[in-house]
Every structure is written in C-alpha cells, then in structure tokens.
Amino acid sequence: MNNPINPFAKPDQQKPSCMEMLQTILDGQATEEQKQYFKMHMDHCMPCYKSYDLDMSLKQLVQSKCCGGAAPSDLIEKIKQQIEQKSS
C-alpha cells in the first residue's frame, strides 16, 4: 500500500512530528485534508490518540467554562452616553 502524501509536510518536505500535526489541529489551523490525514494517523498512533483526546476535551471545557457570559447590562449604555457627550 502506498503511503498517502502527508498534507502537513513542510515546503522543504521535512516530515512533521506528531506534536506539530496535533498542534495544527488543536489551534484550528488544519485544512480538511489535514484533519482527515490525522484521523487515519491516530488509528495507528496511540500516543497521538491519547493526546488528542485529552487536549480536545480540555479545549472544549475551556470553551464551556470560560466564556464568561454577557457583559453587564449598563456597560453599553455608559459607553454610548460617553460618546454622545464627547461628540456634542
């Protein structure tokens, strides 16, 4: 079986490390082709599979626990008032 071309390969054809591939995915920089390649890669790379599972869980938790909700309701009004005062 031919190995598919690694879409993470750098311009100098240097092979990217597992960690570099994983970070591209985590940081939201991966193309669809790279995501597919990494999914197949995880089938035979247990360390990547484990790291991906942990890191993605953490990323999702940060998103759900740290979004902070709405800004205080009076903040927009205060800003608008200040701008009106400065413009008049």
Add this chain to the structure above:
Amino acid sequence: MELEEEVPKQSYSEKEKGEIFNQEFLPHIHSMYNFGYRLTLDRDDAKDLVQDTYLKAYRFIESFQKGTNAKAWLFRILKNSFINDYRKKSKEPAKVDYQEVETYYNSEEVDRQITPDLRVESLKDMIGDEISNALNSLDVDFKTVIILCDLEGFKYEEMAKILDIPIGTVRSRLHRARNLLKEKLSEYAKSMGYNKA
C-alpha cells in the same frame, strides 16, 4: 497611536460612524468584557478597560476600514490599553523566557511526559471553577493566547497582529500555554484524588 499602519485614513460622516460603531463594534462587547475580565481579574477594572477601549475605537474610527476585521482591531486596542494603562498600575509580572520556550518546543519526549497524572476522566470531574481558575492563574501572555485561540477562534495571523509578535511565536506560546494549563489542572486532579482517599 498606531492601530493599522497599512490602512489609509478613512473619512466617515457622523451617521456612518454611528452605524459602524453599533453594527460592527458593539456586537463584540461580550467577548471584549470577558477578555478584559480575564486580564484584570476584576469586574470593575474590566468594565473600565472595555469602556476605554470603545472610546478609543470611536476616537480612532477613521483608522478602521469599514467591513474589515473589527473584532481583531478591538482586541488589539484592548490588549494595548491593558499593557499601557492597567499593567503599570499592578506589580510587573515575571518576564517570560521565550528562548526557553523554543528549546522546550523542540523536545517532543519531554512534552509527552509533562502531565502524566492528567486524564480525560479527571477533566470530566472538574465541573466547578477549576478550569476557569487555572486559566486565570496563568501568566498574562499565556492566558491571552488561549483566550484568543480557544475562546475567540482567532487564527495565527490575526493573533500575530493583535499581539505584535511573529506567527512562530504565537505557535510556540500557544504550545507552552496549553502545557502550563495542563500542569495546573494536573495539580487540581491530584488534590481531588487526595480528597477522595
């Protein structure tokens, strides 16, 4: 104050300024407030910081090109206001040694072993404020990249412009920040284990 060096100064009527402000700037206020709060760790300071940011954005609105990336522009102003006006008030945080970061980044083996105690199951048990507290406890430069990337979905190029650093530094800082966050949570996980014992 330079915000977007390459964009020529625009000319807007008062009506257009109001439209840009209401339609392009204000929709980001919740993200801006959260960013301000994570940086200052104080709700009143966060309000002041966001207010200052919006007033500056209005004052310099002609440096902004209508229809371009308002969110990144606002985040950049907020970050600069924080550094110039707020950070000085508090004690100077420890400087980060980025040379060490680069060296670290090139060592994959060390990296794999960094958080041996942190498991997905432990993370799932953290249903309270552990994640938020861990993020808050990181050095400003590290929590900033996590917020920009994971919460706000900015791309490397946008983060580089917001933070005035090269893309390679964005990448290595994010890598280090993720590891520091895991280290913190690993400590929490350990303490949770002790509590159960």
